[in-house]
Amino acid sequence: MSSEPRVLIVESNDALRAMLFTILRHQPVGVDTAVTAADALQKTSQCDYALAVVDMDMADGAGEAFVRGYREQRPDGTTFILAVRDPKNDNYLDPDLVSAVLNKPLEIDMVAELVRECAAVVPLPEDPLPCPPAESDIRARMERGSYIAN
Amino acid sequence: MRPEKRLLIVDDDDAIRALLLTVLRRRGFRLDSARNGVEAIERLRSCRYALVVLDLMMPIVNGYDVLEWLDTQPVTERPLVLVLTAGLEPKRFDTKIVVGLLQKPFDVDLLVDTISGCVLVTDAVCQPDGCPDPANEPRSAS
Numbered sequence: 001m002s003s004e005p006r007v008l009i010v011e012s013n014d015a016l017r018a019m020l021f022t023i024l025r026h027q028p029v030g031v032d033t034a035v036t037a038a039d040a041l042q043k044t045s046q047c048d049y050a051l052a053v054v055d056m057d058m059a060d061g062a063g064e065a066f067v068r069g070y071r072e073q074r075p076d077g078t079t080f081i082l083a084v085r086d087p088k089n090d091n092y093l094d095p096d097l098v099s100a101v102l103n104k105p106l107e108i109d110m111v112a113e114l115v116r117e118c119a120a121v122v123p124l125p126e127d128p129l130p131c132p133p134a135e136s137d138i139r140a141r142m143e144r145g146s147y148i149a150n
Numbered sequence: 151m152r153p154e155k156r157l158l159i160v161d162d163d164d165a166i167r168a169l170l171l172t173v174l175r176r177r178g179f180r181l182d183s184a185r186n187g188v189e190a191i192e193r194l195r196s197c198r199y200a201l202v203v204l205d206l207m208m209p210i211v212n213g214y215d216v217l218e219w220l221d222t223q224p225v226t227e228r229p230l231v232l233v234l235t236a237g238l239e240p241k242r243f244d245t246k247i248v249v250g251l252l253q254k255p256f257d258v259d260l261l262v263d264t265i266s267g268c269v270l271v272t273d274a275v276c277q278p279d280g281c282p283d284p285a286n287e288p289r290s291a292s
Contacts, residue, residue, distance in 0.1 A: 051165075080165040083255065095236040095254035100169055103259050110176060114258075117172045121164035 005050035005119040006030045006131060008079075010040040010066050012058045020053060021136070023108055027116045030134030037066040044070055047131035049079045050122040051115055056085040056093070057104075067097040080122050082114070153274035155200035156284060157265070159183040160190040160216065161234065162208040170203060173258055177266065180284045187211025191219050197281035199229040200272040201249075201265060206239050220247050230268050 007029045011017040017033055024031045032047070034040035040052070052070075056063035067081055080099045087103040102111065157179050161167045167183050174181055182197065184190040186208045194202070194216075206213035213233065220228055221244060230249045235241075237253055249268055252261055 081255075087257075087259070093255050098255040099163075099166065100255050101257045103257065110173065113176070114169055114172050117168040118165040121168045123164075 004028055004030045004134075005122065005124075006032065006047055006134060007115055007119055008040060008043055008047075008049045008052040009033045010037070010052060010054040010058075010063065012036065012055065012062060016055065019108075020106075020111070023112050024053075024115055025136035025139065027112055027119075029115065029119050029136075030131075031136035032134055034066075037062040037069060040066045041069045041073060044073060044077070044079070046129060048077075048125055048128045050119040050124070051080045051082060053082050053084060053111075053115065054098075056083045056091070056098075056101075057089055064097075067094075071097055076125075078123055078125065080118050082118070151276050153276050154180055155269050155272055155274050156180045156182065156197060156277070157269070158190065158193055158197075158199045158202045158229070160185075160187070160202060160208070160213070161205040162186055163205070166205070166234075169258070170261075173262055174265065177262055179265075179269075182284050187213065187216045187219075190216050194220070194223075194229075197277055198227065198275045200269050200274075201230045201232060203232050203234060203265065205234045207236070214242075217244065217247055230272060232265065232268065 007024055009017055009020045009031065011020060012035050021031055021033055032043055034043050054063045054066055063083065070077060070079065081097060083093060083098045083101045084104060084106060085101060093101065157174060159167055159170045159181060161170065162185050171181055171183055182193050184193050188211045204213045204216060217231065220231065228247060231247050233243065233248050233251045234254055234256065235251050250264065252264065
């Protein structure tokens with residue numbers, strides 16, 4: 001199991017998700033992605049994430065559904081929730097659910113640095129879940145030609 | 151030592167402190183950090199700050215205690231204070247000390263702009279002997 005902190009991107013927009021994944025996979029973190037709140041909650045049930053980047057502008061309040069669902073699923077979870085949103089969307093965000101807010105359009109190098117620095121200091125639970133391999137690791141191995149699915 | 155406008159970040163949450171240090175360092179600020187009120191007061195005793203970003207709910211000595219300590223200091227040597235609040239704490243602030251409140255979860259752009267604006271109106275000062283240079287906080291600090 002990799003010792004790198006794990007980061008989850010919760011983003012329904014394909015372009016934004018691909019962009020965030022590309023930025024973050026070059027940082028010293030393992031990166032996973034989720035398209036919906038249900039998908040994201042399934043990931044958080046399998047792995048302790050140091051940080052989650054969550055788009056609060058997703059349709060049907062999926063961003064809020066995820067952060068609420070996560071808090072119910074893991075009341076003592078330590079994941080640092082970094083919300084991203086359009087600055088015109090100034091809906092109230094519960095400080096018990098969200099740690100900080102970044103406005104769109106995202107400043108790429110700042111997102112990379114923030115995720116790297118914050119994920120590195122978030123404490124893992126004493127008995128962390130045995131995470132499956134990160135998407136970023138699988139992608140890297142596929143690019144090197146050494147990944148055999150089993 | 152040249153005059154400078156140094157900031158002190160006080161928060162017990164390692165990730166929040168890392169976030170604040172990262173975004174403010176990118177804006178070119180000189181920064182120190184403290185993980186609780188005890189460390190904050192130690193820093194405030196040894197260095198002079200243009201502005202303090204202060205979390206309230208901290209172990210050992212909390213943000214209210216830091217504000218009380220600042221109240222005992224000469225007015226000319228007090229930094230501006232920006233309080234980070236979750237919105238649930240009692241708001242008994244001396245407006246001569248606390249320049250503003252920022253509600254968590256804070257908007258990073260708004261926070262940086264607010265700090266930049268506040269720092270603009272402060273004077274650069276020379277640090278006293280014994281004030282260490284700002285250093286990047288090691289990630290392993292806990």
